Amino acid sequence: MSLSHSSSSNHYCALLKLCCETHNFTKAKNLHSHIIKTLPYPETFLLNNLISSYAKLGSIPYASKVFDQMPHPNLYSWNTILSAYSKLGRVSEMEYLFDAMPRRDGVSWNSLISGYAGCGLIYQSVKAYNLMLKNDGSINLNRITFSTLLILASKRGCVKLGRQIHGHVVKFGFMSYVFVGSPLVDMYSKMGMISCARKVFDELPEKNVVMYNTLIMGLMRCGRVEDSKRLFFEMRERDSISWTSMITGFTQNGLDRDAIDIFREMKLENLQMDQYTFGSVLTACGGVMALQEGKQVHAYIIRTDYKDNIFVASALVEMYCKCKNIKSAEAVFKKMTCKNVVSWTAMLVGYGQNGYSEEAVKTFSDMQKYGIEPDDFTLGSVISSCANLASLEEGAQFHARALTSGLISFITVSNALVTLYGKCGSIEDSHRLFNEISFKDEVTWTALVSGYAQFGKANETIGLFESMLAHGLKPDKVTFIGVLSACSRAGLVEKGNQIFESMINEHGIVPIQDHYTCMIDLFSRAGRIEEARNFINKMPFSPDAISWATLLSSCRFYGNMDIGKWAAEFLMELDPHNTASYVLLSSVYAAKGKWEEVARLRKDMRDKGLRKEPGCSWIKYKNQVHVFSADDKSNPFSDQIYSELEKLNYKMIKEGYVPDMNSVLHDVGDSEKIKMLNHHSEKLAIAFGLLFIPPGLPIRVVKNLRVCSDCHNATKYISKITNREILVRDTARFHLFKDGTCSCGDFW
Structure with missing residues (x-):
């Protein structure tokens, strides 16, 4: 490269700019090498460009080295390296440079304030701002400083700081700047001070589309839908962001049909749509299970540049799952060339919500193979699927994963684990985990309430419910389902009736079908x-x-x-x-x-x-599920199982067991009835467990129907004869058999 000394600096600056635009770090280093060889004394403005270029390319060590070797750094040099450290959040280096600066201007102070703000250091940001006003009063204040501090106040919910900055914005004459006015409106909106946001908006001398969009969104997080609509229709000019803000706002406020309708209007306007537009309208379609509209949006997306967008594709997967069209969700998911944790979680949650819990667990395993780390929502969702499968072994493995990854600290994960142990019959583990959670919300309490309810432990369930109220937490519909079902399973008619009335009169909850079902069950089980x-x-x-x-x-x-x-x-x-x-x-x-x-x-x-529907029972052993139906001889260990049952039957009769003939709904002789009772599916599963589950471990059996009275009575005898804990989960509840008794107290 042959360049004259007079023009070489400008050429180098142009080439460095090109390196930044193309993100070519190697080319920038080669240019730097050429500068050293050809220019013994490079000009300060060229070295400043080198510092700036290295900073933009993410190489602070190189930027710092150039700065340290500069013979005569000017204020721009100091500000450039200071800004680089600020943007990367390198607080200690930033502070050192700032203190070493021979002179400072508004840019210097703004870099310091922005650096603190970027790291969420609100105290240091405010201190630096106040020092700037006190020590450098002659500095021309920078609008970026105000907007930075307003955004920080908004994120941290610091009303006092926000009001202070607002006062300075007015005092120093920055209210006419859109760059400052918009963050002010946004800050007050996010803090729920919508009247202040509206007042700022009304007082602004000039309003552009950005201002309108900011206030529209603010009115929507605060639930002021009608005010948002009025403001939207007041606008002389609406851009894509205005329309998208309305769609997103309607969706966030549960007005999914309105969101779909305004999307149609936006489409008629032929406005440009982005990933946020499509994401919001797809969420709306999923919210009201509007499959046809969702398919139409999908068809439109295919004709745009967003057909391969990861955000949009993930929203499509979620929409199809919510519309219970799992095949279409799978098709979209499989076509995605690039998947992130959001995409995998959308598919995993979709499987779980549609009853495909095994597929959800497998999806989590596949996700791991691709090196995608789960977040709290992903892990919580797969634990919920394990709970639905009553798969304690896999659930316990995910518990260990939550501990080692630190995700156990997230409420979504800990709540899912409380539910898991409750649904798998380990109510003691569920309660122990509940006690370990430092922050408990309504879901945490409800998970444990429901766990005890499934065991029919009415007194414990009611006690937890009353403790929940004493802690000032508001029970929801699911909480009351748990408490009412516990009352029904324990025959507490009066107490259940009282709780049902309090749900309506004291807590203002309108009963849904499940609550009425609990009450019908309450009266029916008690023989009333x-x-x-x-x-x-x-x-x-x-x-x-x-x-x-x-x-x-x-x-x-x-x-x-x-x-x-x-x-x-x-x-x-x-x-x-x-x-x-x-x-x-x-x-x-x-x-x-x-x-x-x-x-x-x-x-x-x-x-x-x-x-x-044929009755069946299943038991898990060595990661394999063994399924049994009545008179089933398909298991490879059938001979041993039936032999074990014969031995048990002989011992049970000696202990006083009498078969319940009323459990047989066929007009056959007594001997045939006894034979049919002896080979019920849960008895086969229990016999398998006695043969293969090591002594000292509980035998866990799941049944797809209610436990019949004969099997219930027989299992009590078996638990006493064998001195084993037997846990049976049927469609209604858990039965823990131990020492000849059942946890349900023979009331189920």
């Missing part, structure tokens, strides 16, 4: 069938299938044929393909010996092509 019917007749809406099935099940247990037929008719009308109505009514007739009616119901089922 007539009260259950009266309660149903007073409900503001018709019960769902679960409620009718609950009543019908109790009618079977207590032999109430009249109300049983009444409930069955409603259940058949509500859900003609639900076999529960036929099966439960059959059991009512069978208990009364009305076999002709049983046969008629079975014929009706056959004619309609309905099949009863």
Whole structure:
């Protein structure tokens, strides 16, 4: 390279600028080397450009070396290196340079203040600002300083600092600057002081689209939707950000339909849309399960530059999952060329929310293979999937992962773990973890309340509920479901009724279907069938299938044929393909010996092509799930299992066990009934556990139906004979069998 000395500096500066634009660090170093060789005494402004270039390319050591070797650094030199340290948050080096400066101007002070602010050091930022005003009063104040401090005050929620800076903005005549006015409006909005934000906005001499957009968004985080709409329509000129602000605001305030509608209007205006526009409208589509609109947005995205955008693709996955279209979500996810933790979490959560818990756990494993580190939301979600699977072993592994990664400190993870141990039957571990959590929110308390409720521990559940209230926390609908279900499983009718009334009158919660189902269950289980019917007749809406099935099940247990037929008719009308109505009514007739009616119901089922869901139980051993159905001989250890059952049956009878013939809904002889009872699925699973689960460890069995009375009675005897803890989780609750008793107190 041959350049004349007079023009070489300008050429080098131009080439250094090009290196920064192309992020070419190697080229910049080569140019620096050439400068040293060709210019023995480079000019100060060229060395300043070198410092600035190295700083922009992220190489502070090189920038610092050039600065240290400068024979005559000027104020710009000092400010350039100071700004570099400030932007990187290198506080100690920044402070050292600032103290060593022979002279300072507004840029110097702003670099110091910005550096502190970037690191969240509010005290140091304010101290530097006040020193600037006190020691360097002659300095021309910089609008960047004001905006920096306003943004800091906003992020930290520091009202006092915000008001102080506002006063100085007015005093020093900076209110006319949009660059300062917008952060002021934004600060007051984010602090919830929307009247102050509006006052600032109204007093601004000039308002541009940025100002309008800032206030619109501010009015939306504060829930002032109508005010936002009025302001939006007042605007003479609306840009893409204005429209996107409205879509985002509607979505944040739960007005998903309005968000979709205004997106349509924006589309008609032919305005440019960005990832935030698409992300917000897709969130709205998912919120109201608007699958068709979501597909239309997807089709539009495909025709834009955002079809491969990671943010938009993640929003598409989430939208399809919320609309229960898991196949489309998978298709979008698989096509993504680049995935981050948000993308993986969207797919994982989608699986979990749609009942694909095993796929959720597998997705987490796949994510690990790609080297993506989970955040608290990801880990919390996969733990929730383990809870749904009642997979204690895998859940415990994720607990260990939470401890080693430090994510255990996040409330989303700790809450998921409390739920996990509760759903897996380890209520003591759930309570221990609950006690270890320093900050507990409503979800934490509700998780433990629900855990105790599943065990039917009504007194403990109610005690926790009352402690939650004493701590000033507000129970939600889920909390009351847990407490009411605990009352129903313990037969506490009066207490349950009192809590139901307090939910409405004291806590202002409008009951949903689940609360009414709990109350129907409360009356029905206690044998107060007539009260259950009266309660149903007073409900503001018709019960769902679960409620009718609950009543019908109790009618079977207590032999109430009249109300049983009444409930069955409603259940058949509500859900003609639900076999529960036929099966439960059959059991009512069978208990009364009305076999002709049983046969008629079975014929009706056959004619309609309905099949009863087969009962099955499963147990996990060495990371493999073993599934059993009644009379199942498919397991490779079947001979040993059936032999073990024969031995157990002999010992149980010696202890006083008598088979419950009413649990058999077939018109066969007693010997055949006993044979059928002996080979129920949970008994096969328990026998497997006795053979292979080491002594001292509890046997954990999960069943897809309610435990029948005979199996419940038999398992009590088995726990006593074998001196083993047996935990059975059915569709309603946990049963912990130990020393011949069950945790449910024989009330389930």
